[in-house]
Every structure is written in C-alpha cells, then in structure tokens.
Amino acid sequence: MKNQPTRRQFLGATAALVAGAAISSQPLFGSPALLHNLGKPNSLINGVQVGVITYSFRDMPDQSAEATLQYVLDCGISAIELMGGPAESFVGAPKSSVDMKSVFPLMRKRFEKQELxxxxxxxLAEVDTQMKAYRAELTKWRLSAPMSKFEQVRKMYNQAGVKIYGFKPDAFGLQSSDAEIEYGLKAAKLLGANQVTVEHPGNDAHTLKLGTMAYKQGLRVGYHGHEQQTPTFWDTALAQSPGNAINFDLGHYVAAGNPDPLVFIKEKHDRIASMHIKDRQTAAHGKGNLPWGQGDTPLLQVLTLMRDQKYTFPATIELEYQIPAGSSSVAEVKKCVEFCRKTLS
Structure with a gap:
C-alpha cells in the first residue's frame, strides 16, 4: 500500500525516533511500543478487523508459510485465516503430486454442479485417485507431526505483526478420525487461532461431534457455505453446541438470492465467527464474481454496520474474481483492503 514504508524509510524513521528519545529532556512515553510496531501492518480499521484467507493467494508460485506471510505483509494486512497448506508444509507434511492450482477451477466447477x-x-477422476492416496499419507503424518513447529509459525507471523485468527486444514471432514480432528484443533490453538473453519458437511452427527470437540478445546468451528446458504442454514449446528458457529460468506449468500444479508448479520452476529467478503452479482445479473464495487453485494453497508455496531468478528477478504492481465492476487487484495479502508474511514 502507499503508506507501507520501504526498508530505507523504516530504518530512517527508527533512527530519528531513537535519536529524539535520546536527546529529549522529557521521557518519550510509549516509545518502546512505537519502535515495536513501526513498519508493521494494521488492518484493524475503525474497530473492524479486515483480514484475508490465504486461499486468496493460490495463484502465487510459492505457497510456503514464509512466502504467504510476505504476501499478507505486502497487502498491509494484520490478521488472517490460514489455510492448511502453508502451515503444514512448514511443519513437514509430505508433498502432494497434484498441482492444486491447475485443478481448483475444475473442482469448483464440479462442486457447483456445472456440466463437465x-x-x-x-x-478429475485421476486427481481423485491421487488425492485419495495422498490423503492416506497425510493422515498418517498428522498423527505423529512435530506439533511444536506450529508454535514457530505463530511466532514468525506474530513477530511480523500478523495474527492468525482462523485455521482451515482439511482435517475436519466426514472421513476424518477423532484423532485427526484433535490434531487439527491442537494445531489451531498452537497457531493462536480462536476458530477453525470447514465447509459445512451437511451431516448433523458430524457437526455435533465437531462442535463438542472444539468447545472442549476453547475453540469454535465456523461452518462455511456457498450458494446453499439460507437464513436457517446453520440453525441445527448452532443449537447443538456453543462450539459451533458461522463462517458466513456474504457474496455467495447474495448470489443465492437470499433476503437482505444485513438482517441476517444483525440477528446472528454473536454466532458469526468470521465472514468472507467478496462482490458477487445476484442471480438476475448472472451471479458473477466481480472486482469490488461492481457487483450487487452490499459491501459498503455491511462494513459500515460492523463499524457502527462494533461487531468483533473479522471481515475476511476472499479474492475470487478473475485477476486482470498484468496484475496479481497480491495487487488485487491490496485494492480490496483499500476499498475497506475508504469505506470505514
């Protein structure tokens, strides 16, 4: 962003601040905090925590924890929902032979029941076979993973000024054993997250299990939905356990033709763990995923509501519109952050 200092500016400002503190006859109150936070990102905007899901950077060639952190810093973001890949690769997870970047569009096409x-x-059949074998290998690794390395990820991100509020590994599905679920919850706590997120499984027994296990760990499970979201989509899970919560997707909710999302947010705000924000069109306009400000999603109104009502759940940028030629996901996420900053200022 424009106000992100360069390394030279950072060093110069630090030197000036230290020099000023040294020659001043008055104590420089807060100077340790100023020095500690100088140059770090801040996307807490007038009380609204703007974050990003690291899935937004899926087009970037390096998906390591270190590279992902740099993408987040380049966008000026201070809080994230971390996907499993960057964290688990740092901890030592086996690598998949599947190029997920190339198959994501096909997987989404199948998920949305488009014609293939x-x-x-x-x-996709070949990918499914490869993924099944990889999942078995990954599951075995998870049950003996060096958990202390998740703390290293948290420290690395926190020292750079980035808080991990959510963790989304694929360890909470219907096929996951209790031991694998416990692994995912423990990893989330070590990362400093207060929630794990997962696609809603559409299975009441499973949401009861997940909510109960998460609650015992002091965490919440935020269930994510796509166009199957309705005002009552989460009701059963929410009634089952205080450990169950909503990972609301504002754009998908609008594209699905639901009633005013502001009404839903007001009614359910205390059970919303986090919210994905994007700008989608209504069904009447084609359901497109568009650059922010061009679709039908009431982003401005929702962000303003969060500010005025002092809602504390994060507004998580999820970049899904087509990246323009010559641009990158980092550049586009920066535009989304600026949209939020202008709206909330």
Missing part, C-alpha cells in the same frame, strides 16, 4: 466435458471428468 469427458476430458474434465477423466482429469
């Missing part, structure tokens, strides 16, 4: 060509069906 025969070649696409064949490609």
């Amino acid at each position: 060509t025969e070649d696409e069906k064949k490609q």
Whole structure:
C-alpha cells in the first residue's frame, strides 16, 4: 500500500525516533511500543478487523508459510485465516503430486454442479485417485507431526505483526478420525487461532461431534457455505453446541438470492465467527464474481454496520474474481483492503 514504508524509510524513521528519545529532556512515553510496531501492518480499521484467507493467494508460485506471510505483509494486512497448506508444509507434511492450482477451477466447477466435458471428468477422476492416496499419507503424518513447529509459525507471523485468527486444514471432514480432528484443533490453538473453519458437511452427527470437540478445546468451528446458504442454514449446528458457529460468506449468500444479508448479520452476529467478503452479482445479473464495487453485494453497508455496531468478528477478504492481465492476487487484495479502508474511514 502507499503508506507501507520501504526498508530505507523504516530504518530512517527508527533512527530519528531513537535519536529524539535520546536527546529529549522529557521521557518519550510509549516509545518502546512505537519502535515495536513501526513498519508493521494494521488492518484493524475503525474497530473492524479486515483480514484475508490465504486461499486468496493460490495463484502465487510459492505457497510456503514464509512466502504467504510476505504476501499478507505486502497487502498491509494484520490478521488472517490460514489455510492448511502453508502451515503444514512448514511443519513437514509430505508433498502432494497434484498441482492444486491447475485443478481448483475444475473442482469448483464440479462442486457447483456445472456440466463437465469427458476430458474434465477423466482429469478429475485421476486427481481423485491421487488425492485419495495422498490423503492416506497425510493422515498418517498428522498423527505423529512435530506439533511444536506450529508454535514457530505463530511466532514468525506474530513477530511480523500478523495474527492468525482462523485455521482451515482439511482435517475436519466426514472421513476424518477423532484423532485427526484433535490434531487439527491442537494445531489451531498452537497457531493462536480462536476458530477453525470447514465447509459445512451437511451431516448433523458430524457437526455435533465437531462442535463438542472444539468447545472442549476453547475453540469454535465456523461452518462455511456457498450458494446453499439460507437464513436457517446453520440453525441445527448452532443449537447443538456453543462450539459451533458461522463462517458466513456474504457474496455467495447474495448470489443465492437470499433476503437482505444485513438482517441476517444483525440477528446472528454473536454466532458469526468470521465472514468472507467478496462482490458477487445476484442471480438476475448472472451471479458473477466481480472486482469490488461492481457487483450487487452490499459491501459498503455491511462494513459500515460492523463499524457502527462494533461487531468483533473479522471481515475476511476472499479474492475470487478473475485477476486482470498484468496484475496479481497480491495487487488485487491490496485494492480490496483499500476499498475497506475508504469505506470505514
């Protein structure tokens, strides 16, 4: 962002501040805090914590924890929902042979029940076979993973000024054992998260299990939805356990043709763990995912509501519109942050 200092500016400002403190006859109150925070990102904007899910950077060539942190810093963001890949790779997870970047569009197409060509069906079948073998290998690794390395990830991010509020590994699915679920919850706590997020499984027994296990760990499970979201979509899970919560997707909710999302947010704000924000069109306009400010999603109104009502759940940027030629996900996420900053200022 424009107000992100360069290394030279950072060093110069630090030197000036230290020099001023040294020659002043009056104590420089707060100078340790000023020095500690100088140059660090801050996306807590008038009380609204703007964050990002690291899935937004899926087009970037390096998906390591270190590179992902740099993308977040480059965007001026201070809080994140961390996907499993960057964290688990740092801890030592086995690598998958599947190029997820290339298959994400096909997987989404299948998930949204769009028509697939025969070649696409064949490609997905091959990916499913590879992923099944990899999942078995990953599950085995998770049960003996060096958990202290998750603390190293937290320290690395926190020292750079980034708080991990959510963790989203694929360890909470219907196929996951209790031991694997416990692993995911423990990892989340070590990362400093207060919630784990997962696609809603559509299975009441499983949401009861997840909510109960998370609550015992002092965490919440935020269930994410796509166009199957409705005002009552989460009711059963919420009634089952205080450990169950909502990972609301504002854009998908609008595209699905639901009633005014502001009404839903006002009614459920205390059970919303986090909210994904994007700008989608309504069904009447084609349901497109567009650059912010061009779609039908009431981003301005929702962010303003969060500010005025002092809601504390994070507004998580999820970049899903097509990245323009010559740009990158980092550049586009920066635009989204600026949209939020202008709206909330």
